[in-house]
Amino acid sequence: EIVLTQSPGTLSLSPGERATLSCRASQSVSSNYVAWYQQKPGQAPRLLIYGASSRATGIPDRFSGSGSGTDFTLTISRLEPEDFAVYYCQQYGSSPWTFGQGTKVEIK
């Protein structure tokens, strides 16, 4: 099973700042099959990125994904008030598909 470790656990930033979230895999993820989700309190996760770098339909271009092999990054170029949430990465390159433990982006 591929273990995903997200860092940092919490990111304290101000609106307008850049957020860089890391997701490291315990072994190489096949075909860079990594997705990123945003979850707000009391809500279901929402898909942001799939295939490591492809934005899902309707996702603003301030969200971008990058990486390959074992190291993946979600970048939010300029934080908007609605971006403060928990973010999860998921690998689907090998079964069982697994999620990271999440990074909380909070208002500083």
Next chain:
Amino acid sequence: QVQLQESGPGLVKPSETLSLTCAVSGYSISSGYSWGWIRQPPGKGLEWIGTIYHSGSTDYNPSLKSRVTISVDTSKNQFSLKLSSVTAADTAVYYCARTLTIFRNGWFDPWGQGTLVTVSS
């Protein structure tokens, strides 16, 4: 657009079987795509439970495989989850989601709103 809605008992007794249904609207299940279940214990992270592919075959998380069954009812445009022999560790919010796949590799979009299932006597 595709929308999903989970339903089922919010309280299940230990050793019994948890049964949930996911109603799909805005899309005919028989037309394609795969469908999956994910859960989230209170205050914790996400765990993939399993997926049923358009072909009808299934993949389950090995940690749950012996207790899980996912099935589709095309006549009702819904799919279901059964988890047997539940314990308190199975208490979680259960989400259903459309699974977008490349061969048997999948990500989830969209998700249902989730339903909390508590295992307690």
